[in-house]
Each structure stands twice: as C-alpha cells, then as structure tokens.
Amino acid sequence: MSNHSKPSKNEEEFFARADAELRKQLRERADAERAKAAHAERNRCPRCDVPLVAKANSGVTIDQCPQCEGIWPDKGELEILATGKERESGFVGSLLRIWK
Numbered sequence: 001m002s003n004h005s006k007p008s009k010n011e012e013e014f015f016a017r018a019d020a021e022l023r024k025q026l027r028e029r030a031d032a033e034r035a036k037a038a039h040a041e042r043n044r045c046p047r048c049d050v051p052l053v054a055k056a057n058s059g060v061t062i063d064q065c066p067q068c069e070g071i072w073p074d075k076g077e078l079e080i081l082a083t084g085k086e087r088e089s090g091f092v093g094s095l096l097r098i099w100k
Contacts, residue, residue, distance in 0.1 A: 043063060045065035045067065045068065045072065048065055048067045050066060052065055053065075057081070060073075060081055061077075062074075
C-alpha cells in the first residue's frame with residue numbers, strides 16, 4: 001500500500017512556512033497602502049480640501065496649498081526655519097516669539 005495520499009511532515013512544514021511568508025508580505029503591502037491613504041487624506045488643505053504640494057525651503061519641506069497658497073508647516077518645521085541667526089529677527093522668528 002502506498003503512502004501517496006498523506007503528505008510528508010517536511011512538505012507540511014514547507015507549505016506552512018510559505019503560507020506564513022505570503023501572509024506577512026500581504027499584511028505589509030496592506031499596511032503600506034493604508035499608510036499611504038492616511039497620508040494622502042491628512043495632507044490636504046484645511047481651508048480648500050485640495051491636496052497640498054510639498055515645497056523645499058531652507059532644507060525643510062513645507063506643505064503649500066496650490067489654490068489658496070496657504071502654508072501648512074508640520075510640527076517642528078517653524079523651529080527648524082528659525083534656527084538661523086538671520087531668521088531670528090525675521091518673520092518666522094517673530095512668529096515664534098509670540099508663542100514663547
């Protein structure tokens with residue numbers, strides 16, 4: 001009598017590992033898609049609900065609305081812009097002094 005109907009233990013382990021790896025890859029892909037969708041949802045102008053455009057300014061990326069031209073810095077970006085001595089007396093520095 002042959003044993004062809006029952007898979008060997010090694011085959012079961014192989015397919016169990018392959019299944020686990022596939023599930024892990026699918027979970028990572030789904031997580032990445034969810035994070036991308038959340039970022040796209042969050043990265044909209046609060047006034048116009050238009051997707052913001054990233055603009056580089058002095059080594060900091062600031063989000064700007066292409067419609068109303070509003071500037072929406074993320075947490076800590078104003079402080080980074082104000083670290084230079086020439087900026088401390090400028091507009092950004094005066095804004096930061098208001099909140100200190």
